[in-house]
Amino acid sequence: MTAALTRAWEGVRWYLREFTGEARWDDYLAHCAEHGHAPMSRYEFERQRTDAAERNPGARCC
Amino acid sequence: MRSVLIWGAVAVVGAICWGVLAIARGETISALWLLFAALCSYAIGYRFYSRFITYKVLRADANRATPAERLENGVDFDVTDRRVLFGHHFAAIAGAGPLVGPVLAAQMGYLPGTIWIVVGVIFAGAVQDLTVMFFSMRRNGKSLGQMIREEIGLVGGVAALIAVFAIMIIILAVLALIVVNALAESPWGVWSIGLTIPIALFMGVYLRRLRPGRVLEATGIGVALLLLAIVSGGWIEDSSLGDALTLSKEWLVLALVVYGFVASVLPVWLLLTPRDYLSTFMKIGVIVLLAISLIVARPVLQAEAVTDFAREGTGPVFAGSLFPFVFITIACGALSGFHALISSGTTPKMLAKEGQVRLIGYGGMLMESFVAVSALIAACVIDQGLYFAMNSPAGATGGTVESAAAFVQGLGFDTSAQDLAAASAAVQEDTLISRTGGAPALAVGLAQVFSQAFGGGGQAFWYHFAIMFEALFILTAVDAGTRVGRFMLQDTVGNVWKKFGDLSWRPGNIMASAVVVGLWGSVLYIGVTDPLGGVNQLFPLFGIANQLLAAIALTLCTVLLVKHGKLRYAWVTAIPLAWDLVVTMTASWQKVFSGDPRVGYFTQAQVYRDAQNAGEVLAPATDQGQMDQVIFNSTLNGILQAIFALLTLVVAAHAAVVIMRAIRAGGLPTTEEPAVPSKLVEPAGLFPTAEEKRAIAEHERLVGAGSGRSEAEEQ
Numbered sequence: 001m002t003a004a005l006t007r008a009w010e011g012v013r014w015y016l017r018e019f020t021g022e023a024r025w026d027d028y029l030a031h032c033a034e035h036g037h038a039p040m041s042r043y044e045f046e047r048q049r050t051d052a053a054e055r056n057p058g059a060r061c062c
Numbered sequence: 063m064r065s066v067l068i069w070g071a072v073a074v075v076g077a078i079c080w081g082v083l084a085i086a087r088g089e090t091i092s093a094l095w096l097l098f099a100a101l102c103s104y105a106i107g108y109r110f111y112s113r114f115i116t117y118k119v120l121r122a123d124a125n126r127a128t129p130a131e132r133l134e135n136g137v138d139f140d141v142t143d144r145r146v147l148f149g150h151h152f153a154a155i156a157g158a159g160p161l162v163g164p165v166l167a168a169q170m171g172y173l174p175g176t177i178w179i180v181v182g183v184i185f186a187g188a189v190q191d192l193t194v195m196f197f198s199m200r201r202n203g204k205s206l207g208q209m210i211r212e213e214i215g216l217v218g219g220v221a222a223l224i225a226v227f228a229i230m231i232i233i234l235a236v237l238a239l240i241v242v243n244a245l246a247e248s249p250w251g252v253w254s255i256g257l258t259i260p261i262a263l264f265m266g267v268y269l270r271r272l273r274p275g276r277v278l279e280a281t282g283i284g285v286a287l288l289l290l291a292i293v294s295g296g297w298i299e300d301s302s303l304g305d306a307l308t309l310s311k312e313w314l315v316l317a318l319v320v321y322g323f324v325a326s327v328l329p330v331w332l333l334l335t336p337r338d339y340l341s342t343f344m345k346i347g348v349i350v351l352l353a354i355s356l357i358v359a360r361p362v363l364q365a366e367a368v369t370d371f372a373r374e375g376t377g378p379v380f381a382g383s384l385f386p387f388v389f390i391t392i393a394c395g396a397l398s399g400f401h402a403l404i405s406s407g408t409t410p411k412m413l414a415k416e417g418q419v420r421l422i423g424y425g426g427m428l429m430e431s432f433v434a435v436s437a438l439i440a441a442c443v444i445d446q447g448l449y450f451a452m453n454s455p456a457g458a459t460g461g462t463v464e465s466a467a468a469f470v471q472g473l474g475f476d477t478s479a480q481d482l483a484a485a486s487a488a489v490q491e492d493t494l495i496s497r498t499g500g501a502p503a504l505a506v507g508l509a510q511v512f513s514q515a516f517g518g519g520g521q522a523f524w525y526h527f528a529i530m531f532e533a534l535f536i537l538t539a540v541d542a543g544t545r546v547g548r549f550m551l552q553d554t555v556g557n558v559w560k561k562f563g564d565l566s567w568r569p570g571n572i573m574a575s576a577v578v579v580g581l582w583g584s585v586l587y588i589g590v591t592d593p594l595g596g597v598n599q600l601f602p603l604f605g606i607a608n609q610l611l612a613a614i615a616l617t618l619c620t621v622l623l624v625k626h627g628k629l630r631y632a633w634v635t636a637i638p639l640a641w642d643l644v645v646t647m648t649a650s651w652q653k654v655f656s657g658d659p660r661v662g663y664f665t666q667a668q669v670y671r672d673a674q675n676a677g678e679v680l681a682p683a684t685d686q687g688q689m690d691q692v693i694f695n696s697t698l699n700g701i702l703q704a705i706f707a708l709l710t711l712v713v714a715a716h717a718a719v720v721i722m723r724a725i726r727a728g729g730l731p732t733t734e735e736p737a738v739p740s741k742l743v744e745p746a747g748l749f750p751t752a753e754e755k756r757a758i759a760e761h762e763r764l765v766g767a768g769s770g771r772s773e774a775e776e777q
Contacts, residue, residue, distance in 0.1 A: 018146040020277035020339065024136075046274035050331040052137045055565060056408075060338070060535070060542040061157045061400045 076102025090362045093439045097356060100180050100435045104428045107184035112424040115189060119631040120196045122416035127740040129202045130412050142412040144421055152426045153342040154404045158237055158536045159394030160430050162500030164438035167391040169379040170372035172365050172442045174388045176435060182396025183431035186638035190612055191405045192423035193619040193635055198406035199413055200734045206406045210618050212733050218716035222614050225709040227550055229607040234543045235585035236604040237536045239596050242314045243499035244529050247492055249307035250295035254526060255533045257291035265336035281339045292526050311590045319583035326544040326575045334541050341535040348531050352436050355515035365442035378454035380598055381660040386649040390605035395434020399611025417746030440507030447477025448485050452503045455595025456496040457682025466495045489525035498597040501532045547578040592695050593688045602653060603699055609646045610710045616642060617717045624721050627729030650707035654700055663700030667693045
């Protein structure tokens with residue numbers, strides 16, 4: 001029972017982090033670790049991501 | 063064998079639900095019949111028809127790499143988990159349209175609307191979304207306009223571009239009009255919606271400076287503040303601030319225009335992105351809440367199955383007969399051209415596997431349709447006298463509870479002035495009479511369903527909660543739409559004036575934003591001050607525009623099917639296209655040429671012009687100035703209507719030429735990208751099949767741990 005709840009909670013957390021893009025930072029850290037780069041700061045990273053969104057606004061429908 | 067039994071059972075349950083709806087006459091029936099009729103139909107449509115389209119007609123290929131896989135750059139081309147992408151896509155297509163359209167269409171009864179929402183989505187709306195997404199995916203995520211230019215030709219492309227831009231302006235104006243009607247003279251609403259701006263700004267700064275990237279934290283705080291903003295509206299209303307926040311429609315227009323302009327030139331991280339998080343979470347939360355509440359509350363339908371207005375076309379909410387106007391008014395819940403803009407471009411660049419277009423394109427649209435059915439139910443469970451008192455223009459209701467009660471009694475409802483006064487008191491609004499646009503009526507319906515489901519009253523809270531949630535995502539659509547419109551304008555003008563097309567050139571941004579905001583702002587102002595009622599006059603224009611855009615998208619899909627040598631399957635998009643063209647062209651014809659002054663814009667203008675020449679003032683206009691206004695507005699609406707229809711016909715005619723050429727040649731070359739073998743192992747549907755599970759396990763064994771990018775939480 002507890003195991004099932006934990007799994008469900010992990011699933012929800014995973015979904016929300018993916019959905020909001022928070023998980024991109026983890027991916028980036030993993031990527032850097034794999035290739036031996038020194039990662040940039042979180043501030044720098046998120047800044048680049050939001051600035052990319054500037055040129056690419058998702059249209060919202062009616 | 064098991065699957066035959068399950069699907070047989072789904073079919074039987076669906077058939078029983080539809081049967082109950084069809085034979086119910088006179089007695090009241092539960093709204094759940096409607097809900098389950100829809101759900102069973104969706105399940106069957108998804109299981110059988112969408113599979114046929116995806117694998118037989120389009121031939122989605124699991125071994126062919128998607129643009130996200132081939133061109134992955136972590137920015138726009140980004141392999142995304144199908145469930146996450148479903149959420150993103152749904153959040154992008156769902157908006158106020160499927161909520162307010164069905165509410166207005168409820169004047170014809172619950173049956174015509176429901177049938178069109180369900181049948182329309184299965185055979186037209188979801189097919190369009192799926193097919194456009196597939197073709198765009200095969201072309202590296204090209205936009206609808208680009209595909210039309212390249213696959214049909216320059217003339218069709220230019221016509222489509224103008225149509226898309228013009229339609230967008232109308233859509234923004236009508237959405238803004240709905241917000242204005244919901245917030246006018248409502249200090250509680252203005253207070254809570256106004257507070258969303260500082261809340262979003264705070265979240266923006268939080269995400270940029272304080273805790274970069276912690277979106278969930280920021281959104282959690284934002285939602286909590288938002289709920290506080292709704293609750294606190296009740297305290298504000300009776301305070302001295304209440305009067306200051308009681309804004310007229312004209313002031314609200316000004317506020318919205320200024321807001322829209324500022325929002326579209328500010329950096330996205332400051333306002334647009336955080337507001338988008340808020341509205342997305344609110345949207346999904348409310349939809350889930352509504353589905354649960356409907357099942358818990360099991361409300362009874364108050365509306366008739368088919369009202370007299372459907373037969374006679376004399377309804378006060380919008381003019382015109384069932385055919386074609388129910389199909390126009392429902393708009394987004396059954397078939398929405400606007401979705402074609404979202405299904406091409408952003409989403410196809412993120413698909414991991416070709417077959418996922420079925421889940422995301424078709425499935426996403428089914429979900430939107432479900433929202434529309436829920437909204438229709440909410441409008442049909444409230445007292446129908448109240449429904450008509452709220453949704454008929456002030457010219458008809460007279461604006462007071464007494465005159466409105468007399469009006470709805472004239473329509474055959476036994477709703478008294480006391481009932482109407484009690485209804486507005488229950489939600490703590492000064493008045494609910496002629497609060498047109500659909501949003502207030504929906505909010506009353508939602509408040510009723512929620513308080514019934516959760517007990518303990520709280521109607522006023524739920525009403526303003528619903529208003530807030532609708533206004534919030536309409537404003538998000540206005541922000542984003544203005545920005546997209548600005549980009550389109552800069553891109554187009556950039557062809558002749560290079561500098562203007564440079565998105566980093568500040569004066570260009572400001573000029574383009576001002577043009578876009580100016581355009582929708584003027585249409586909005588016209589709608590707000592229209593003596594005949596802006597929603598009554600403009601909503602058909604919005605509905606027809608949206609359906610015409612769908613006609614353009616379905617035309618493109620049909621052309622592509624024929625060009626790809628799939629003539630024998632072209633009916634999949636050609637039938638909904640033919641239906642959509644018949645509906646939109648009939649509606650356009652009636653709006654332009656009808657001799658009935660309540661339907662035809664030009665006849666309307668003529669009637670008022672004649673009266674003016676005779677020195678009379680025709681109700682609901684009260685003076686010559688308003689007469690001038692009616693004449694000007696009706697003429698303008700008529701011209702816009704004619705232009706939209708002509709642009710669509712130009713695209714269709716050009717497409718017909720291309721189709722004939724392609725039929726004769728047995729297919730024509732297209733701009734489809736050549737196939738590249740895929741290395742990704744991802745399931746196509748929501749749940750992986752046994753075969754896919756084996757493939758994933760095999761892949762992980764070969765490549766080693768850590769490569770199972772998204773399947774970590776799946777056993």
